[in-house]
Amino acid sequence: MPTISDVARHAGVSVSTVSYALSGSRPISAETRERVLASMKLLGYHPNAMARSLATRRSRVIAMIYPEVDRGLGGTGGEFVRASAERARELGYQLVLWPFRAEEARQVRNLVRQGTADGVLVMEVLLDDERIDVLEEAGIPYTMIGRTRDVTSRHSVDIDFEATVEATIEHLVGLGHRRIAFVNHSRESLEAGYGPTVRVAAAFDRVMSERGLRPLARTCSDSPLDGRAVMGDLLAADPHLTAVVTMNELATFGVFAELQRRGLAIPADVSVMGIVSSPGVGTLSNPQLTTMHSPGAELGRLAVDRLLTQLDDSSRPVPNLLIPCVFEPGLSVGPARTEPDDAPQRP
Amino acid sequence: MPTISDVARHAGVSVSTVSYALSGSRPISAETRERVLASMKLLGYHPNAMARSLATRRSRVIAMIYPEVDRGLGGTGGEFVRASAERARELGYQLVLWPFRAEEARQVRNLVRQGTADGVLVMEVLLDDERIDVLEEAGIPYTMIGRTRDVTSRHSVDIDFEATVEATIEHLVGLGHRRIAFVNHSRESLEAGYGPTVRVAAAFDRVMSERGLRPLARTCSDSPLDGRAVMGDLLAADPHLTAVVTMNELATFGVFAELQRRGLAIPADVSVMGIVSSPGVGTLSNPQLTTMHSPGAELGRLAVDRLLTQLDDSSRPVPNLLIPCVFEPGLSVGPARTEPDDAPQRP
């Protein structure tokens, strides 16, 4: 591996001239620049990343803290990671993976202190998340994917759960649905303060109540088996429900199975709509699931952009971003069936 | 951020003493070591990774080249990445992601030359893969997940496709199946020389032929829709087939749908067995899919171990590893139905 002084010697200039020729941070005559660049090419020179980092105190590395790349199925996590890594590369940064859960905040601190990363991306943020406190304290730029409880002075991009729920209910109500149930993620994730679980639960309650509808909701562990049980439970709670909204991809398979077992046709008897789902997951069901798919790749890119803006110019304020899920048509949602006991309706 | 000389000053020793106290590479009296460690703790000192790397010419970073974290569904890719990152961390390394496809070998070379990574992990290796040539040429340690065509002098871990197919066919034949069809990944991936596609195709041919059975196989793009079409095609080619082996998770959903549409019961009429599938994917089908799931996490850990062994002691030869898939029982495989035209069988 040739070094900068090999290049300098070969081109007959000083080391600093080579550096300036490369960075352009001081004027260099066109002629010598040519000569230097030619030498570089000839020798196959590539600046050593570590030496450069040491001198500039910038590693051009961003870290991504992620507890799980994949939650079971669901390409969302992976999609997010890939999009971030790609965007980072486009902008000349590298992405390192720090596999830490919320409880491992101390490890995060240690790694941050080592100075390997110029900035940090945090996935799967909890409402109260120690890792964020550590990052704040260390004074290192970061961007959350997700949001802590209070987010006013913090940097985040997130799915716009509220708007997503709003659009979903709007869509269903527009098709005549009034009795709409919701299948959430697990009770544990709700209690742990996992953002999507908490925010969607709250949004569903609010949006339904605002319309004078009953917000029938259940938590459900991430498995088809529990999805079946919960679907049964929901039908017991309201035998006349006409639509089910589910944020739990694995459970959705159970929801389908249970409805079909009971002879309820989708969507003729019951419509099913997936929200915050990974792209393509809709095609796996029969009939194909209508979804609001989560903008994983877009969030990944935006998170990186946002973080790097902060790095380049920490004074520039960057607004927090909320991206709603995208409607992806399927065959699992249709007009509400007219219920006998819905009869006394106004026209 | 305190530096090593802050610590030295505070403890009243020289910089080198601090370094030795930390690394233990020269004897230091217990007393001064204590004093130094106390100062470190008090000052909150963490050695700067970049400076250390520059001095030692070791970055303690390994890079992972991956074209896709997720192929649609399938947590295998993500599982692999996560397991690798975790294992690397356990051993004091960081994992950076290099999102390069096989065509982007030049970019790989540039990054390698920068010296950011001590070693490289390459996912989704093709039979003929330029990236591997680049790594060989650069003389940087690497480990493939997957294999190039000739692997004798190269470092790899991979799924043991041959053993997996062998075990699968064995299992089915043991249940009386003779007419077994195979649904592979896409024709494009076969032609691109994507390892799993090619090796399993070959293994299926061989294993079936060795048993005097007809190796009925089809490529199929990764989608439920094409899965349906291919299933129809297979039934046209052999209306009496009793088992389908599929390596294509998305297509499997279509296979199920098509069989059910035709009133063929699973497994009473046709058994379906998924191979090289991501863990948990079996539970999504109804009836639950019997699979040979791919040992993604194990491969991830092993790949890292293997690479780091090479780094520590490049002379020590490390054998290439092949890990078979693991049988995961489900409800989609049963005894072969007795076909009218299979009648003249020996007892």
Next chain:
DNA sequence: GCGCTTCGTCGAAGCGCTTCGATGAAGATA
């Protein structure tokens, strides 16, 4: 023709660490 600015380049310091050779103080040996 003089001083003044501008331009292009150089040398050296420094980023924070590791590591090698040297050194002085004990302790062991004769």
Next chain:
DNA sequence: TATCTTCATCGAAGCGCTTCGACGAAGCGC
């Protein structure tokens, strides 16, 4: 007691780069 080791520690060099101050050579106005 003089000599040789051994042990613990120090100082300095060096990893490959950036960047600051300096300096000579042109170019400028008057």
